[in-house]
Amino acid sequence: MSAQSRPNDLMGLSPAEYDLACSIMGRAPNRAELGIFAVMWSEHCSYKSTRRWLKTLPTSAPWVLQGPGENAGAIDIGDGLACVFKIESHNHPSFIEPYQGAATGVGGIMRDVFTMGARPIANLNALRFGAPDNPKTRHLIAGVVAGIGGYGNCMGVPTVGGEVNFDPSYNGNILVNAMTVGIARTDRIFKAGAGGVGLPVMYVGAKTGRDGIHGATMASAEFGEDAQVQRPTVQVGDPFTQKLLLEACLELMATDAIIAIQDMGAAGLTSSSVEMAAKGGVGIEIDLDRVPQRETGMTAYEIMLSESQERMLMVLKPGREDAARRIFAKWELSAAVIGETTNTGRLVVRQHGQVAAEVPVEPLVDQAPSYDRPRVERPKPAVIAASDVPAPEDLRATLLALLGSPDLCSRRWVWEQYDSMVGADTLAGPGGDAALVRVHGTRKALAMTTDCTPRYVAADPFEGGRQAVAEAWRNLSAVGARPLALTNNLNFGNPERPEIMGELVGALNGMAEASRALDFPVISGNVSLYNETSGTAILPTPVIGGVGLVEDYARTVGNGLRREGDALVLLGATQGWLGCSLFQRHATGRTTGAPPPVDLAAERRAGEFVRNRIAAGEISACHDLSDGGLLVALAEMALAGGLGARIEAMDGAIPAQGWWFGEDQGRYLVATSAPDTFMAAAKAAGVPAQKLGQAGGASLTLPGTKPISLTDLRSAHEGWFPAYMAAR
Amino acid sequence: MTPVVIVFPGSNCDRDVADGLAAALGRRPQMVWHADSEIPKCDLIVLPGGFSYGDYLRSGAIAAHSPVMEEVKRRAEAGVPVLGICNGFQILTEAGLLPGVLLRNAGLGFVCRWTHLRVERADTVFTAGYTAGQVVRFPVAHHDGNFFTDPATLKRIEGEGQVAFRYCTASGEVAREANPNGSLNNIAGVFNEQRSVLGLMPHPDRAFDRALGGEDGKVLFRTLVEKLAA
Amino acid sequence: MQARVHISLKPGVLDPQGQAVESALKRLGFNGVASVRQGKVIDLDLKATDKAAAKAEVTKMCESLLANTVMESYAIEILG
Amino acid sequence: MQARVHISLKPGVLDPQGQAVESALKRLGFNGVASVRQGKVIDLDLKATDKAAAKAEVTKMCESLLANTVMESYAIEILG
Numbered sequence A: 001m002s003a004q005s006r007p008n009d010l011m012g013l014s015p016a017e018y019d020l021a022c023s024i025m026g027r028a029p030n031r032a033e034l035g036i037f038a039v040m041w042s043e044h045c046s047y048k049s050t051r052r053w054l055k056t057l058p059t060s061a062p063w064v065l066q067g068p069g070e071n072a073g074a075i076d077i078g079d080g081l082a083c084v085f086k087i088e089s090h091n092h093p094s095f096i097e098p099y100q101g102a103a104t105g106v107g108g109i110m111r112d113v114f115t116m117g118a119r120p121i122a123n124l125n126a127l128r129f130g131a132p133d134n135p136k137t138r139h140l141i142a143g144v145v146a147g148i149g150g151y152g153n154c155m156g157v158p159t160v161g162g163e164v165n166f167d168p169s170y171n172g173n174i175l176v177n178a179m180t181v182g183i184a185r186t187d188r189i190f191k192a193g194a195g196g197v198g199l200p201v202m203y204v205g206a207k208t209g210r211d212g213i214h215g216a217t218m219a220s221a222e223f224g225e226d227a228q229v230q231r232p233t234v235q236v237g238d239p240f241t242q243k244l245l246l247e248a249c250l251e252l253m254a255t256d257a258i259i260a261i262q263d264m265g266a267a268g269l270t271s272s273s274v275e276m277a278a279k280g281g282v283g284i285e286i287d288l289d290r291v292p293q294r295e296t297g298m299t300a301y302e303i304m305l306s307e308s309q310e311r312m313l314m315v316l317k318p319g320r321e322d323a324a325r326r327i328f329a330k331w332e333l334s335a336a337v338i339g340e341t342t343n344t345g346r347l348v349v350r351q352h353g354q355v356a357a358e359v360p361v362e363p364l365v366d367q368a369p370s371y372d373r374p375r376v377e378r379p380k381p382a383v384i385a386a387s388d389v390p391a392p393e394d395l396r397a398t399l400l401a402l403l404g405s406p407d408l409c410s411r412r413w414v415w416e417q418y419d420s421m422v423g424a425d426t427l428a429g430p431g432g433d434a435a436l437v438r439v440h441g442t443r444k445a446l447a448m449t450t451d452c453t454p455r456y457v458a459a460d461p462f463e464g465g466r467q468a469v470a471e472a473w474r475n476l477s478a479v480g481a482r483p484l485a486l487t488n489n490l491n492f493g494n495p496e497r498p499e500i501m502g503e504l505v506g507a508l509n510g511m512a513e514a515s516r517a518l519d520f521p522v523i524s525g526n527v528s529l530y531n532e533t534s535g536t537a538i539l540p541t542p543v544i545g546g547v548g549l550v551e552d553y554a555r556t557v558g559n560g561l562r563r564e565g566d567a568l569v570l571l572g573a574t575q576g577w578l579g580c581s582l583f584q585r586h587a588t589g590r591t592t593g594a595p596p597p598v599d600l601a602a603e604r605r606a607g608e609f610v611r612n613r614i615a616a617g618e619i620s621a622c623h624d625l626s627d628g629g630l631l632v633a634l635a636e637m638a639l640a641g642g643l644g645a646r647i648e649a650m651d652g653a654i655p656a657q658g659w660w661f662g663e664d665q666g667r668y669l670v671a672t673s674a675p676d677t678f679m680a681a682a683k684a685a686g687v688p689a690q691k692l693g694q695a696g697g698a699s700l701t702l703p704g705t706k707p708i709s710l711t712d713l714r715s716a717h718e719g720w721f722p723a724y725m726a727a728r
Numbered sequence B: 001m002t003p004v005v006i007v008f009p010g011s012n013c014d015r016d017v018a019d020g021l022a023a024a025l026g027r028r029p030q031m032v033w034h035a036d037s038e039i040p041k042c043d044l045i046v047l048p049g050g051f052s053y054g055d056y057l058r059s060g061a062i063a064a065h066s067p068v069m070e071e072v073k074r075r076a077e078a079g080v081p082v083l084g085i086c087n088g089f090q091i092l093t094e095a096g097l098l099p100g101v102l103l104r105n106a107g108l109g110f111v112c113r114w115t116h117l118r119v120e121r122a123d124t125v126f127t128a129g130y131t132a133g134q135v136v137r138f139p140v141a142h143h144d145g146n147f148f149t150d151p152a153t154l155k156r157i158e159g160e161g162q163v164a165f166r167y168c169t170a171s172g173e174v175a176r177e178a179n180p181n182g183s184l185n186n187i188a189g190v191f192n193e194q195r196s197v198l199g200l201m202p203h204p205d206r207a208f209d210r211a212l213g214g215e216d217g218k219v220l221f222r223t224l225v226e227k228l229a230a
Numbered sequence C, D: 001m002q003a004r005v006h007i008s009l010k011p012g013v014l015d016p017q018g019q020a021v022e023s024a025l026k027r028l029g030f031n032g033v034a035s036v037r038q039g040k041v042i043d044l045d046l047k048a049t050d051k052a053a054a055k056a057e058v059t060k061m062c063e064s065l066l067a068n069t070v071m072e073s074y075a076i077e078i079l080g
């Protein structure tokens, strides 16, 4: 096709993609049709830069019921129950309108989970903000946190965990990743594929307006300086309507009326109808005049691409329409049959008695572009010796400074704005290594966490990818859970730049290796690219959301020291790794060098050992070692339990800074009342173990320093966030 | 004893409260849908927490006008005990069954945390299981829990002994730093004049299991069951 | 017929939202702000065609639902 | 000098609050209500004594803090 005959606005498609659309259509698409191609072939919906790489992730295990490809993944947790979960990003909208952007992000991921037939039981959120001294940061934090709480609290789903990081690379491009975990019956998991012809297609939920048109393509474009001007209409969330939608859908799902169901998320009616048709191998015909609308005069293009929230599309068994209508009427929601499945293999959209769009479904989906984008790998950074980082002059001052820093301070200011207890099943909410939520009415509990250390990924994408998976696995093990599966959110810059593509593929390869080695398959995920402002990318941030299972919640532990006199034992090998550590940043102002490597075999041994000892009741407190190393972990345990500790042992072969603050992987600090049998068991399991001292008192006593009182530690740890936010 | 729990479309602690009652009672309470204008014969009505109608306009305002509330008012006037927790408390003030209003928290944000409460009197059907002055722990989780009323009303409810619970420190001191939301006189819960209607912001329904962090709320449910069975 | 209802907190009722706006404005350097109060406005599109009837109806709405007169006062404007 | 700022959602932006109020009013039997939108009003007490200067200052406040112009529009009244 010649350039002249292409329209000026290709809606984000490349000229070659536009030409392919024309050849599929056999003619030039009209505006509505072009809109359909544009959203379906956007990065967000088609994964065109990552599809070939995502395929390399391990996705199966005997307990996996549903891997990637549906609205969310599902694992078997026994007793006929499944755990359904996924993570999703809402980065760009949250930057533009932090409250609504974050709120609708949370709403969207919950919809993905209950579309599968699961009742959401917990939410988590992984947040990345710019530097604290960036003038926008406070306002963004305030809005995002309020929005997450506003939506989740109203839905009655506890928000039990997450993470918050700061880095200047997120100044113009924050990350808001939301994860939802739900529970379904294994025999009642719902999918999107509309098997069968002549079946009624029903629209339910909120009415359609002109909200967020082209949100999916926006999520696939880089922010320029003019982002503030060009943004499309913001979507406003209505958590109350979604609470009704949740209850109504679950009520209908308890009957046998539904053949297939798909939420309307990104690209709204377009992607939901195309997905249902494509997965069911059928055509679909819809009449836009029957779509419940809250505005007048909407064009076919607008209705098809609207991203109005709180809507669902369902394919019903013929004859069950009235039963469905009755349930939706009870919950005061719109419900309308807007079309039916056909044997034409085409998506046919009618409006005002005319065909407004007609697109063959199979080629639209199967011929979606997939690119093997050029990539370059960055040279591996050099390993830095602990002795190359200056030793702290004053251990006490260093510890207080680290605990009171934006990176390590308490996130209480954030999570007290989330209802973490609604549902009366939250056994361990925010503040622990992993949250624990009881499976209602049983002895079982699900453990959940989100993790990523972007500075490691930036330094070495492959190691950083491995580390993110290992850390999630470790956090689940630290509470006594058996890690079962993960979801991931790949937040990267512009994939058309080879160095970004190199980061992405490196991280993905690392993630794949770790999840294979730890039997921790990937069951769902999301990709968010083009996270750049004026050509500067964010730190590569592949967030891992992990879920594990505990058979009896009495056999779990928290990270707080609670028993006077318990011995403190360090598990795992310590070398004093300071490359890319927070101590290095504190001491030198920068993070450089290679990040700490993960020995996956040792990781697995240590995790399994910890889990078994917790189940055996030998551990009274357990905390994994991560940011800030041993001393920070010890202080966190003391603060969490309100009990101090005395440390006697120190490894003389390691420089003090490496010993106290090294971020060597695969380690746990545990408290036990039977250190001798515990040490013997560790030895038998091949897990390095060192006795360091014991719990007790109201301060931390370390060799060669004055005791550091818990009061001082607490005011450093709890002080930063509220003080920072109050200065708004 | 026959309790009923009123369910509004946005209630989200209806199950929690039903579980709390069931644990004390040995069977599930009956749930009544907000759109019903009838309530079965009962001797306790519970309005659970949540976001009844999204809490749009003002928390509890729209729910206070739902069909079922006419009947709740009639029963309350006839002396049937009514317990409103969190959003239930907000609804009861909006419905005029309890004095005062619940304003936006002074800190503006939603607040979810464990709080200590001082039990102000133990001679009611709700609180007879505690002793006056006892300190109990229940969590709060709300955006609008800042109890407010005009000075005359405040004087009256203080004078009449209508304050049920006050936020306090672990040692029972009614101090400013123990107040999570800015409410007047640290008021966490109030009775009507007859002490047959109780509204409170903290959640006894989240404090009936040690695995959840505390069980002081159990006493409240158990007391209701015992008192009302008699 | 269009009606607009202004709902504001009565004098003496604490207005944390207004206070927060006030301090935020000051931090942004708007030092000319002496005080801030925040209220609600509800715009109603009414079928009524008579001003007096509209006003009477909206007054009823305010008394029964739109305002909580324990803490709020309201003012009605009929815009025609 | 007193200024009043009306902040309302732009047309087309979903207004769940307004919708909820609308259906509540209808349930209460106010059938003459065709539609409801809810907005905010911010009353500012300003030290400025000049109307034009006050207006300019409040405009800046709206653009930088009071309204998010992605979804909200504002109108300023200087009450004098």
Ligand SMILES: Nc1ncnc2c1ncn2[C@@H]1O[C@H](COP(=O)(O)OP(=O)(O)O)[C@@H](O)[C@H]1O
Residues within 6 Å of the ligand: A044, A045, A054, A057, A067, A068, A069, A070, A071, A072, A073, A086, A088, A112, A265, A266, A488, A489, A490, A522, A523, A524, A525, A526, A527
């Ligand atoms: N990084 C990833 N790893 C594994 N699966 C992924 C990843 N990103 C997306 N997926 C899967 O691809 C499918 C489509 O994702 P998405 O379009 O985000 O779903 P939805 O439309 O429900 O939001 C989902 O099943 C999702 O789990």
Ligand SMILES: [Mg+2]
Residues within 6 Å of the ligand: A071, A111, A112, A263, A265
């Ligand atoms: Mg989906």
